[in-house]
Amino acid sequence: MNQIIDIGLLGLGTVGSGVVNIINSPKGRHPLVSSINIARIAVKDLNRPRSIKVDSSILTDDPFEIVNDSKIKLIVEAIGGIEPARSLILSAIKSGKSVVTANKAVIARYGKEISDAANAAGVYVLIEAAVGGGIPIIEPLKQSLGGNRINKVTGIINGTTNYILSQMTKEGANYNDVLKEAQSLGYAEANPSADVDGHDAADKIAILSGLAFGGPINRESIPTKGISNLQSIDINYAHQLGYEIKLLAIAQHLYENSTVNESIPLALRVEPTLVPNEHPLSVVNGVNNAILIEGEPIGEVMFYGPGAGAGPTASAVVADILNIAGISLTNETEKSLDPLLSACSWRNCYLANPRDMPQKSYIRLITRDTPGVIGSIGNIFGQSQVSIQSIVQFDLTNSEAEIIVITHKVIKGKISDSLAKIEELKEVIKIAAHFSCL
Amino acid sequence: MNQIIDIGLLGLGTVGSGVVNIINSPKGRHPLVSSINIARIAVKDLNRPRSIKVDSSILTDDPFEIVNDSKIKLIVEAIGGIEPARSLILSAIKSGKSVVTANKAVIARYGKEISDAANAAGVYVLIEAAVGGGIPIIEPLKQSLGGNRINKVTGIINGTTNYILSQMTKEGANYNDVLKEAQSLGYAEANPSADVDGHDAADKIAILSGLAFGGPINRESIPTKGISNLQSIDINYAHQLGYEIKLLAIAQHLYENSTVNESIPLALRVEPTLVPNEHPLSVVNGVNNAILIEGEPIGEVMFYGPGAGAGPTASAVVADILNIAGISLTNETEKSLDPLLSACSWRNCYLANPRDMPQKSYIRLITRDTPGVIGSIGNIFGQSQVSIQSIVQFDLTNSEAEIIVITHKVIKGKISDSLAKIEELKEVIKIAAHFSCL
Numbered sequence A, B: 001m002n003q004i005i006d007i008g009l010l011g012l013g014t015v016g017s018g019v020v021n022i023i024n025s026p027k028g029r030h031p032l033v034s035s036i037n038i039a040r041i042a043v044k045d046l047n048r049p050r051s052i053k054v055d056s057s058i059l060t061d062d063p064f065e066i067v068n069d070s071k072i073k074l075i076v077e078a079i080g081g082i083e084p085a086r087s088l089i090l091s092a093i094k095s096g097k098s099v100v101t102a103n104k105a106v107i108a109r110y111g112k113e114i115s116d117a118a119n120a121a122g123v124y125v126l127i128e129a130a131v132g133g134g135i136p137i138i139e140p141l142k143q144s145l146g147g148n149r150i151n152k153v154t155g156i157i158n159g160t161t162n163y164i165l166s167q168m169t170k171e172g173a174n175y176n177d178v179l180k181e182a183q184s185l186g187y188a189e190a191n192p193s194a195d196v197d198g199h200d201a202a203d204k205i206a207i208l209s210g211l212a213f214g215g216p217i218n219r220e221s222i223p224t225k226g227i228s229n230l231q232s233i234d235i236n237y238a239h240q241l242g243y244e245i246k247l248l249a250i251a252q253h254l255y256e257n258s259t260v261n262e263s264i265p266l267a268l269r270v271e272p273t274l275v276p277n278e279h280p281l282s283v284v285n286g287v288n289n290a291i292l293i294e295g296e297p298i299g300e301v302m303f304y305g306p307g308a309g310a311g312p313t314a315s316a317v318v319a320d321i322l323n324i325a326g327i328s329l330t331n332e333t334e335k336s337l338d339p340l341l342s343a344c345s346w347r348n349c350y351l352a353n354p355r356d357m358p359q360k361s362y363i364r365l366i367t368r369d370t371p372g373v374i375g376s377i378g379n380i381f382g383q384s385q386v387s388i389q390s391i392v393q394f395d396l397t398n399s400e401a402e403i404i405v406i407t408h409k410v411i412k413g414k415i416s417d418s419l420a421k422i423e424e425l426k427e428v429i430k431i432a433a434h435f436s437c438l
Helices: A014-023 A031-035 A063-067 A085-094 A104-121 A140-143 A160-170 A175-184 A199-213 A234-241 A310-330 A373-383 A412-424 B016-025 B029-037 B063-067 B083-094 B104-121 B138-144 B161-172 B175-184 B201-215 B232-242 B309-331 B373-383 B412-424
Strands: A005-010 A036-041 A075-077 A098-101 A149-157 A243-253 A265-274 A288-298 A299-306 A348-351 A358-367 A388-394 A400-406 A426-437 B006-010 B035-044 B074-077 B100-101 B149-156 B242-253 B262-277 B288-296 B299-305 B346-353 B358-368 B388-394 B399-407 B428-437
Touching: A005 A014, A005 A063, A005 A310, A014 A036, A014 A075, A014 A310, A014 A348, A014 B083, A031 A036, A031 A310, A036 A063, A036 A310, A063 A085, A063 B288, A075 A085, A075 A310, A085 A098, A085 A104, A098 A104, A098 A310, A104 A140, A104 A199, A104 B104, A140 A199, A140 B138, A140 B309, A160 A175, A160 A234, A160 A243, A160 A288, A199 A243, A199 A265, A199 A348, A234 A243, A234 A358, A234 A412, A234 A426, A243 A426, A299 A310, A310 B138, A358 A412, A373 A388, A373 A400, A373 A412, A400 B262, A412 A426, B006 B016, B006 B063, B006 B309, B016 B035, B016 B309, B029 B035, B035 B063, B035 B201, B035 B309, B063 B083, B074 B083, B074 B309, B083 B100, B083 B104, B100 B104, B100 B358, B104 B201, B138 B242, B149 B201, B161 B175, B161 B232, B161 B242, B161 B288, B201 B242, B201 B262, B201 B346, B232 B242, B232 B358, B232 B428, B346 B358, B358 B373, B358 B412, B373 B388
Parallel strands: A005 A036, A005 A075, A075 A098, A265 A348, A265 A426, B006 B035, B006 B074, B074 B100, B262 B346, B262 B428
Antiparallel strands: A149 A243, A149 A288, A243 A265, A288 A299, A299 B299, A358 A400, A358 A426, A388 A400, B149 B242, B149 B288, B242 B262, B288 B299, B358 B399, B358 B428, B388 B399
16 A cells, blocks of 8 residues: 555645645545555646645646546636636546536536446546535445435435524514525525525435436426425425425435336435424434435435535545545556446436326415315316325414315325315415425 | 356355246346356255255255366355355365355354465455345445444344344233244244344454454353343333434444554444433334444444345345356456455454443433432442433332432443442442343
8 A cells, every 4th residue: 555646636725625634634544545645736826825734836727638648637616607627537538537516516517427438548536525514425325325225215315404493483584684694603604505406405306316217317307396485384285294394305216126227217316305203304403404215125225414614525535535445455457347336328318207206295275264175176186186184274363264175195286186176266365384304 | 148157056055046036037136147167066955845946957955066066167156054164165265266145044154264274275255145035235345435444343143033023012911922923024033042042243343343343253252142031111211311222242342443453352242222212213113224334534324134044145245256256257367365255354353341332321210219319329439430311210110219210431440349339338229120222
């Protein structure tokens, strides 16, 4: 293990600095860490004062210089954003270097292009830090669960929204107040859209889905609903009925334990979802993340931990660096890539019609407080073969009532059809909210 | 991926059958599964009727015949127990074969001998199924957390005892009744000692400790306390004070974020422990397992799932088979082993003096119901510099009282010294229970 592996780091922000901190303090860590040498670092501004000590002679403001440096064996892309990150990754691959990246936006959109290029060039692109921060989820999905037929991946994979929802639940506070608090604590960006509108979670579930089901899906087609319109009254009612509301990202094979190797229908979505109190995801609070994987024969396994932050994300980046370093020590010229690690796609996956997805629903209706309204609603659901788990009426002022319906699991199309008819009932003032339930 | 890898399976019990079920139904699983061929199977009795279909021509009742078969590239040891499992593993290694095993008893006791032999022979011994059933924990610990300084591993790693404790908590039932129920459901053996006395959990924490801290410890020296003497009254009091009682297996570096690479003191133990309600381990119920890992810089990550059963355990065994198959496809002759996967030890670890371990305690005293008893107890703890979190008195009949003391975290020696003095107080009838708290 005396061989030294020279790596090039692109970006010295939060993640990049975290990586330097680990690599440059190897004592007490796995001995392989001391085989890694950060040979060059690309930064935006050479003159910016930095909180961490780095030898200024290894800095450059031209990342392509590092990507094309023949001494460098491995590129760590920690710039973020689509460009120039994508071009840098592709250039590194073309010059025969393996790449480690935390860039979920690029991988969710250009993952196929990048993995095709990597396979052609015989290099690895590892992405442990792209989903779930420090939680080991990419490697377990690629290496440890390969014997399973994966049925479903359910994730709380955005720390910002989970923090906001946890605070709304705990303190009964409204969305805007908690968002402001999260921004002041640094848990939410000044422009919070990528998080609160669900786009970040959609990037991540696109990546997990590709690994779990063996084929990419079109990132832009994932139905995505954020939490910015979520009202605390629904959190409150859900709580009374034994549920927490979480922003879940779900990728699901439409047929359980399927033995199909060709083309399979998936249901993907990001949306606020009611999680029953006894479900392991219901206790995932604050900025933590968790990913639950269901498969045959494993059943359910869950991975839980810090979903963001310099330290955890750097831990995941270093895991990938070590992984590639470990492999590179085993042999000088590889015959071919390890098919588990290279993560090529092996099936065609397509998004199913949303109407065909099985779904349990929470529906909040505002109605006139007249006798028989529950009967009318129940009849319409019955006619559409939507089976009801519970209907609870909460009284409001002004002779209006709120009715919360929780259905059993039926295909979503039947629920939509029922709601269209219910909306036309003269007793019904409006359908105020509609969420999925686990 | 058209190359076929012939493997030999030793044992066709629960785990072995589960492995056959996965390998022989590759459709819908990772394509690498179809590269695996179960070429030979060793069974105890060739004539026993079996629930799964296997070609009788590949069966033998001599496992050494398979271990010495040059056609076989990989041995899956699924016999269990110490011998002949240990000898078979060592023979397989000597004949140049990698080994996959779920055998925690052998690995906990002979792990060093086996890994030394494997490293000398240039083969891998993978043990994902030895701890946590289907939960990916060994590979993440070896590969995904290598950049961290691990501080602590805390596991609920015995499903039988977790089921019993969950039922005792939920139903207020006593130990013996729940044990009988667990036996009738197949969750506990007719002779439950290995589980309920903590030996199985001790095997597993020995293995996790070796991987987390980079060096083996003596399995037989791990302080081990089971649940058979646990009274439901303590579960009840703990619950009232905001705790659940779980059988925890803990391996802890005595110094946090240590940069020592040579010789480090560890505190290991298996014992019933109070877990606060807000702690992620407190909601791990039934036969599920969970392992919480604390490190720098990752913080806390937890792995949760089914800790036993044919399907989950087979999932873990197949993960290891695929891992070795994937590597064997990358190159014909390896220069050396991947240092992450081969899991050699790189530090000396020793068990610290139990008196030096920091510990928070739950203590139940039975006392005479006289004024001043709480003062006397408080004074003694104060003199030994044991800081108290709470003292609560519960009244009993017959002018006796029960007093529950929860301390802050102090080294264990100070608690023992205090308790020796408290036992001598004339107001104190007995120290009825003493547990650690997280």
